[in-house]
Amino acid sequence: MFSLPTLLYLSAFLFSVGIYGVLARRNILVVLMSLELMLNAVNIALVSFGRVHALTAFSGEHGGQIFTLMVLAVAAAEASIGLSLLLVIWRRWRSIDLRQLCQLNG
């Protein structure tokens, strides 16, 4: 009952939300979440594309879905790195405000 465009719009919307979050929020935790959101938004697109193309004659295998799984794995790893960095930063700065990290410049 959902057509491809609808799904794509959804993913696009989520991706933009992700971008907005990354750009606008100062809380590192939120930023991390937004980053995840971006990746997952793309996942939706991939899956839906995969779904469509699986029906078409050109290629039988479910590349999109496989890709999505891979991305999930990667995203998990990335998240773990991100959180550990978050800890380090909390230890040094006693704050998780993005704008505090501005000693290196010029």
Added chain:
Amino acid sequence: MELTISRAEILAILPAGILFITGLVQLFADLGRSAENKRSEKTHLAMIGVTGFLLAFAALFVQGTGASTGPLYAGAMTDDLFGRMGAGVVIMTGLFSTLMSGSYLASRGSNSAEFTALISFGAGAMALLCQATNLVSIFIAIETLSLAVYVMAGYFQNQRSASEGAFKYFVLGAFSSGFLLLGMAFIYGATGGSLSLADIAASDGQQDSLFSVGTLLVLIGFAFKVGAVPFHTWVPDVYQGAPTVAVGWMAVAVKASSLFCLCRFLLFTGGSHHLAQLLAAISVVTMLLGNLAALNQQSLKRMMAYSGIAHTGYLLIPLVIALSGEGASAGASIPFYMFAYAATTLAAFGVLAAISVGSDRDQIHDLDGLSRSRPLLALGFSVALISLAGIPLTAGFIGKLLILSNAVQHGYLLLALVGIIASLISVYFYLRPVVSMWFREPKSSFELVPASWGITFTVAVCGIATIALGLFPGWLIDLSKRSVEAILG
């Protein structure tokens, strides 16, 4: 159907495999005693690393100089000369970085196996990236190596600058991989569900503007990795914060592998004239901004960072030419330039590591009178700088010669002119360290910890290599040419 893995397929992943195993071995070897004696050089780690890298390198030779084995693992990757060249650069860099890391880290009291292991892991990922021929494998390889590098960048946890740099790298990196992935999705969608580059090239979705945007987004993802303007903002900060050895490693290996992959990607997808134009614009801005911003830097690492950005700019020129249809062979200058760049940069960072052993010295004036206290280091660094400036009798000159002559050959006079002007500007800041090393007297306060054999060895070898490649580049150039022809099949 039963599962078969052909000899070729084994051979193809041999280098990467060896590297991953090396990393594991290093971790295990250091198990148990990792916590204490972080101050010892732990030569055994270096030894393991070196053996690993040498083995991997040997594996490359086993793979030989044959053109290509065609698609392997259902088109996920291939094993061709081009890939091997890329792997070669990466492995070389890894080898020397491992050599240097021991004493450097020990002097900072944080020498544990993770670092060398991360180098090995990263190297493995990079080797794969150079061979990857499928969006999925490309993405995975990139992410893997990025994760390794994020950690290395923030390796000095007790240093604010390190953590800050690492985090910046991470956030921006994740941001960019978002776009990379989006681009891949677009391509996937536009080309009717094809993921392997071959299929993409074959498919008919090329004209679709969705496809063009997709390639553009992928390009942006890579542009971030190689530090092209306007996606370069992380470079200086990360370089400054990260351990000097790690910086050397990143500067060369990450850039090299990403560029090899990008080159392969663009040659396959064939891009479009529009993309070529955009890329040209990017390269012009990158060359100019990199060199100009480097002019007044006081921190050597930052200076090298901007110079790295500038060199990315030069390296984009052959891609522009390759994209614009005529002269895909222009890409041949990339492998050579990367080798030259590797030798030069490693020599430079070796010296930086040497002077910052034991303390955080990376100001230009910290080099004052180095030619008296450490003539060899001074000489090596000077050679490196001269090569970076593209002055004859060095590898850097031949690299520039290749790129610029290609540009002129195919009528990109403007690009060539900008390149010339940029390198003219660069002469100024490349000479500043030379001035302090040779023309100034050492400061009395300045006491150098004698450089470890690993660093000295690296500087010496890379310095000599820089000169040698400047004098007898013929064979490498031919190899590069053949490798690019190998991609095109």
Added chain:
Amino acid sequence: MIPVLDSFNLPILTLVTLTPAIGALLLSLVDRNNKALFRQGSLMISFLTLLFSLLMVGNFDNSVGTMQLEESHSWIESLGINYHLGVDGISILLVLLTCFTMPFVFMSSWKAIDDRVKEFHIALLLLQTGMVGAFVSLDLILFYLFYEAMLIPMYLIIGIWGGRERVYAALKFFIYTMVGSLMMFLAILYLHQHAGTFDLPLLLERLRTTHLLDTDQQFWLFSAFTLSFAIKVPLFPFHTWLPDAHVEAPTAGSVVLAGVLLKMGTYGLLRFSIPLFHDAAFNLQPVMCWLAVIGIIFGACMALVQNDIKKLIAYSSVSHLGFVVLACFVPNVETITGAILQMVNHGLSTGMLFLMIGIIYERRHTRELADYGGLAKVIPLYTIFFMIAVLSSIGLPGLNGFIGEFLILYGVFKVFPLWGVLASTGVVLGALYMLNMVKKFLFGPLVHDENRNVADLSPREILYLLPFVIMMIWIGLYPAPFINMVKPTLSLYVEMLKS
């Protein structure tokens, strides 16, 4: 030809070019504290090179005007870059000049340089390879290689062993030169793209027959090449690096700079700019000639008001080389013969002047004219040698300076009287500033007590000054051998330009 020599055919040019470099490599293995060894070693190496260069002259056939002693090996095939060497009448004297100067440069810095002796001698030897290589290479890239390779050692020599403002001067020298040479680099690449070769003889031939360049291309390429060489010469508006470089450089540096390096520019004009792009050269003749003439007069006027001896002589170089540039752009056999002789003569006279100023600087550590005066009484021998150098540089008939100037001025006057006349005024002005300098420097009352007990020339110093004097008198009274060496080449050259 000396029959003995053609029996075994050595790669003479390679020997001449690479001997110093190899020597430098060997010396780099020696322990840095063994100063004497560096001095004697490099002296021997340079004498060996001189020997080879004489061999070269021995094997050089005066009756032939084409390239001789050619050596051609493919170097980087994939880029079509060859290791192609050769000499003809235009280059041989300059090679000779280089090899002649170097040994005495080494002798002169025997005492003067006591810090970082190792680096100094290695740098100088590499510099020599660069210079000779640039003169003999017939492949554009090879030429560019040597041309640039000269920069680094010279930069170090100025920067390390130079005077107070050395860093500024060295940087200025480097950047100035780079500006030009990078443009030339681009032009070389363009030429390659156009004619498909870096090989000079081939290029000349193709540009005339198959791959003609249109006017705009010629204009731009010519400008690119000429800019680089004009900076090196230095031609009038591009000259401001020279005084600084000369003043700050150590004696050896100044001597090499004035003696040989500047000739690289005029040589380049003769060898590349003009024959490769002769239409553009012809169209721009007025511009170039006016610049040259202005340079002659301007340089002289500047020299007139200097208080620093080295600066004064630096400006005199601007003036003297103006003659050469003028000659290059009014090409006929007389002028070009004159130009080549003038290059050699300027190398000898100015080189000697700088050597002698180095000598006095070693003793008094000042270059200000005001700090001197009345020295003739204290150091008569020095005075005599200095006077000879001065007279040769102001072109006294019977000394070398006159021959070149006469041929150039006559050749120019014959074709363009106006430029001939204007340029000739340089001769008068030359006498004016030089004699002013001599008067303030050597004659007049002995006012400063520090000068009362300055030591006269030592035997070593006489030993390395004497050859210069001998050459000056030889060329001045019997230039025939030198003229015969260049004549056949030049008649071909001029023919080529005519066609």
Added chain:
Amino acid sequence: MDINLLWIPLLPFLGFLINGMLGSRLGTRSVNAIACGLPILSFGLSYAAWSRLLSEGTELHWNGFPWIWIEGLVEIPFALHFDAIAAVMCMVITGVGSLIHLYSIGYMKGDPGYHRYFAYLNLFTAFMLILVLGDNLLLMFIGWEGVGLCSYLLIGFWYEEDANCAAGKKAFIMNRVGDFAFLLGIFLCLAHFGSLDMSTLTDSEMIKTLSAETLTVPLLGSVSVISMIVLLLFIGATGKSAQIPLYVWLPDAMAGPTPVSALIHAATMVTSGVYLCCRLMPLFEAAPAILTVIAGIGACTALLAALIALGQNDIKKVLAYSTVSQLGYMFFAIGVGAFSAAFFHVVTHAFFKALLFLGSGSVIHAMHHEQDMRKMGGLRKQLPFTHLTFLIGTLAIAGVPPLAGFFSKDEILFAGYQQGFLEGVDSAALFWGVSFVTAGMTAFYMIRCVALTFWGESRVDSSLEGKVREPGGWIGFALFMLAIASILGGFLNVPEFLGGHATLGHFTGLHHASNLPEEVVHAAEWKSMFLSLAVAGCGLLLAFYCYGKGHALRKAFTNSGPGKVLGRLSVRKFYVDEFYAAVFVRPLETISHLLFILFDRILIDGILVTGTALMTRSVGNWFRKMQTGFIPGYLLTFGCGVLLLIYMMLSLIQQGGAQ
């Protein structure tokens, strides 16, 4: 016996080498022997060559070797030629030269730079001989510049005095200015004659063809090649031979030792300009217009110098200006086409002017280097011999028969008279008038000089009382010989109407038989002779009256208005030096300074070079500022980059679609 011409200049040159290198080690005696022996030897050689020329009429030639020799383009050999004119000059140079060398032994005794002095003197002799013997213009130029160099060195011989060096420098530069023109002349010759050999340059055919060709010269319009050449060469001569406008160096040149003044600045070097003209007589005669100019310059120089000489108190200065004036005579003679007269005057002038200088030298020597005549007077008693010889010289220059000066000067004046009145050339007549007056003034100021120095009551400084005594030895000898020469010199060239045969004129081939009827000429000659005698006599008498006996007239004149003005002008040398300084020297230096500051320092170095550098660096800083360090900023840059690129991409695609 066969004579190799090269030896004539080579011998003195050897002397230069030996004395120059070893002089300091050799003893005075050997220095003397070498320094004087070798010139005397070459005198012997030139005598031998001369006698051969007389007996066999063979002009010796030395082929030498190719000098500046580009086959078929520029062929200038290093060759010497010994013809009549050269012969006479050689005799004068080596003869008078040797005497002056001998004289110097006495004069320079005990000078620290003794050997250096003789080395220079020998070098000068060598160069002078090259100048004379050179078979082509360029070789002559070697000598020409060489003697200039020696004069520079010898004027500045006592270099501790700043003034002396200045004088030497001035001389050299002034000569260079002349040589500049000379060089251009040489270029023209080479360009049009295709060779610089004297034989070619005097070849009548070529000259005829070339005088047809014309050049267009700025300011002068179209001029025939020959005239241009002649003009340029003449300008060259004005430098060497101290004519207007380039004469100012000669008086200053008196800073050198007196024998030098005698040899270089009276007898030989300064006359080389005249020699050049005589050498190239056919060339000069082919340019009548220029000859008029030469005559004018000569006459004016003669007058101006004489006027200045009137007011000088330095004995050498008086002689210097008289030299200038005499040289003016010679050029006047050339101007009116009397080359033989000019050349004759060169010879006689060499004798008596050398004599006068040496005389003044011995006075100065006796007075311990006092040169101011106001501090002399009454020296007749202490220096009888010097006085006698000096007087002879004075009378000779004043043109009292039968001394040398009489014949030569009379010939010159007659030549002017002839052209002016017999051939009716107005300009010549005018110039004759000028030089006629000058003749009187010459006599006047020379007697004044004698009177102030030797006659009247002594004004000698008391410290010198009794110290002043006759310098004997070589000094006396030289004076004696030259006195003889000045007495007899005139008989070399006695004109027909006095029963002579103009020997010198015929021998050198410079003599022209006038095409006017015999008796007319002779009548004119008698007339002109009496006139010149008269004017000389008046000058003498006036001088005797003014300086010998009462001074009433002198006082009356000097106090009168015009007298004051004239006196002032004369003493201040008509402000010519000041004029040159104001118009040429100082402007040149100021302009150079300005250019140096404005152009080199400020414009090029400051604005262009440093400016560019600063600009680049500031742009670089601007880029650095953009690297703020704020992560949101970075992310924003990234995002904007993406958007921008996508936008560009899409618009590009749009355009692509449009096409």
